[in-house]
Amino acid sequence: MLLVSIFKSYAGYSSKKQFEAGDKKIWLFTMIASHITLLLGLYQWTFGTLGLFTGPNASFGEVMKNSTTRFFQVEHPVMMILAIVFITLAHGMAKKTVDDTTKYKKAFRYFLIALILILVAVPWPFREVGRPWFPGM
């Protein structure tokens, strides 16, 4: 959904289209999906295997020394929450009273920043803190 939102907001901006209700819907679905992911992330963050209450229970200093706990308890949540903030800002552009090209342009920028943050913060299998493509297989 984020990729579709990026593509459609770029298309709207570059061809100076009139703002469409369909785009507003896609932006809304993208925001809802990101907020659901936020809830799932917050659950993992508090009660998951690396959660604040159910994890290794290390002090903040110990969490920061270990690259895995630092990633899952600090870096990943901070970057993902920021990405979700940008997705929310992008969706908010649909309601702003600015001209349609500005709407598309700003939304495009916010969605793109969110995508970059997400790509940087995902525990890709090739990273030191990576998780497998197919866990359990």
Ligand code: HEM
């Ligand atoms: C766009 C949003 C997000 C995406 C795409 C995302 C993606 C992922 C992925 C791919 C994993 C690894 C799953 C696995 O294969 O084991 C993961 C794990 C994790 N995520 Fe996120 N995440 C997002 C948001 C968040 C947020 C907002 C938080 C915290 C507030 C969070 C906290 C965690 C934690 C703690 C884990 C480790 C879970 C465990 O193994 O116990 N995530 N996330």
